[in-house]
Amino acid sequence: MKLVAVEAAGCGINSGMSAATTQLGKPGILHGSKSLLMQTADGQVIEPHSISAGLDYPGIGPLHAHLFTSGRGIFMSATDEEALTAAFEVSKTEGIIPALETAHAFSVLNNMQFNSTDVVVICLSGRGDKDLATYMKYL
Amino acid sequence: MSRLQSLFLQKNKNVLNVYCTAGYPHLQSTLGVMKALQQNGADIIELGMPYSDPLADGPVIQQSNGIALSNGITIAKLFEQLKNFRDQINVPVILMGYMNPVLQYGFEKFCANAAAVGVDGLILPDLPQYEFETAYGAIIKKYQLDFIFLVTPETSEERIRSIDTLSSGFIYAVSSSSTTGNNKAIEDQESYFKKIQEMELKNPVLVGFGIKDRATFQAACKYSNGAIIGSAFIKALEGKKDVQAVTKDFLNSILA
Numbered sequence: 487m488k489l490v491a492v493e494a495a496g497c498g499i500n501s502g503m504s505a506a507t508t509q510l511g512k513p514g515i516l517h518g519s520k521s522l523l524m525q526t527a528d529g530q531v532i533e534p535h536s537i538s539a540g541l542d543y544p545g546i547g548p549l550h551a552h553l554f555t556s557g558r559g560i561f562m563s564a565t566d567e568e569a570l571t572a573a574f575e576v577s578k579t580e581g582i583i584p585a586l587e588t589a590h591a592f593s594v595l596n597n598m599q600f601n602s603t604d605v606v607v608i609c610l611s612g613r614g615d616k617d618l619a620t621y622m623k624y625l
Numbered sequence: 626m627s628r629l630q631s632l633f634l635q636k637n638k639n640v641l642n643v644y645c646t647a648g649y650p651h652l653q654s655t656l657g658v659m660k661a662l663q664q665n666g667a668d669i670i671e672l673g674m675p676y677s678d679p680l681a682d683g684p685v686i687q688q689s690n691g692i693a694l695s696n697g698i699t700i701a702k703l704f705e706q707l708k709n710f711r712d713q714i715n716v717p718v719i720l721m722g723y724m725n726p727v728l729q730y731g732f733e734k735f736c737a738n739a740a741a742v743g744v745d746g747l748i749l750p751d752l753p754q755y756e757f758e759t760a761y762g763a764i765i766k767k768y769q770l771d772f773i774f775l776v777t778p779e780t781s782e783e784r785i786r787s788i789d790t791l792s793s794g795f796i797y798a799v800s801s802s803s804t805t806g807n808n809k810a811i812e813d814q815e816s817y818f819k820k821i822q823e824m825e826l827k828n829p830v831l832v833g834f835g836i837k838d839r840a841t842f843q844a845a846c847k848y849s850n851g852a853i854i855g856s857a858f859i860k861a862l863e864g865k866k867d868v869q870a871v872t873k874d875f876l877n878s879i880l881a
Contacts (some may be wrong), residue, residue, distance in 0.1 A: 514728065515723075515725045515728060518751060518753075526699075526732075529726035529730065531678050
């Protein structure tokens with residue numbers, strides 16, 4: 487089984503407005519966890535950016551950091567714009583309004599190669615009701 | 626014997642520990658504030674190392690951390706400022722901060738430099754007991770630095786006892802389940818303070834969080850060896866040029 491994680495690239499990984507922690511972070515301690523953390527050389531935490539509130543965080547959980555550093559997971563990222571596009575597509579084609587966090591996961595499907603026998607499970611981690619105000623801005 | 630130990634041998638009531646943020650209100654005011662604190666009756670100086678995410682601190686100290694960081698303070702610069710501070714300051718000095726900047730600086734290098742300039746102890750609220758025992762405590766002890774743990778009204782008696790065996794210098798009794806600079810009444814926590822007092826711990830106990838004036842200082846001292854003032858002093862220093870005068874007035878309002 488392959489594990490694929492999708493991080494929030496925000497306006498782009500190197501835009502200065504991103505939350506792609508595995509790409510931009512190094513080991514550090516925040517909120518009681520030692521994990522990967524976006525920070526300056528002096529250990530001050532860098533303000534992240536993502537259109538999704540749940541991903542707008544300068545770190546990731548230690549479990550995810552372990553999946554990344556051990557190579558067990560494949561880590562990809564999606565920008566704000568890619569997440570919005572995917573959210574609208576899933577809403578229109580499936581009648582499911584995904585949360586913005588989940589929309590990041592949907593957005594990488596087009597960039598992946600699958601065999602016809604592959605079974606793909608997506609963790610639709612949240613409903614988009616909470617994100618309607620954001621979605622309506624971009625409709 | 627550490628400076629903290631000898632202080633508490635000489636004085637075990639009404640010990641006043643004052644917190645100030647390094648590099649605040651101005652980058653170069655650290656030493657001036659420390660000197661003024663000593664001259665005007667502070668028994669211990671707790672020097673805060675600014676952090677972008679100071680999780681135990683309320684808005685006042687958070688803001689001072691932000692100002693100090695934009696003033697350009699770093700741990701490396703702080704050690705430069707502290708290089709010869711023992712020529713002028715003889716009260717115990719404790720560095721207080723959070724794990725991440727220390728970790729990025731290098732934990733052992735940090736302890737070595739702290740000891741070399743004459744710092745006496747450390748408060749790192751996000752270094753828990755388990756990590757202290759399994760990883761960092763040995764390094765702190767190697768450089769003969771005291772380590773001050775925090776206890777709160779939620780800490781069990783069993784854990785307070787084990788923290789007492791690991792601590793040296795003193796134990797920091799957080800007055801309520803809150804951040805620094807809160808407005809909770811000290812008197813409401815009477816049973817908690819009494820519980821700690823009756824446990825007869827080997828370490829002295831200083832009460833902090835919400836101690837802001839003479840009345841709260843005295844209330845806290847009733848059940849402990851002394852108290853710690855932070856936010857109220859930081860507020861007094863805000864935007865001030867003459868840190869000597871502000872510090873003198875502030876400490877007079879507490880002690881005189």
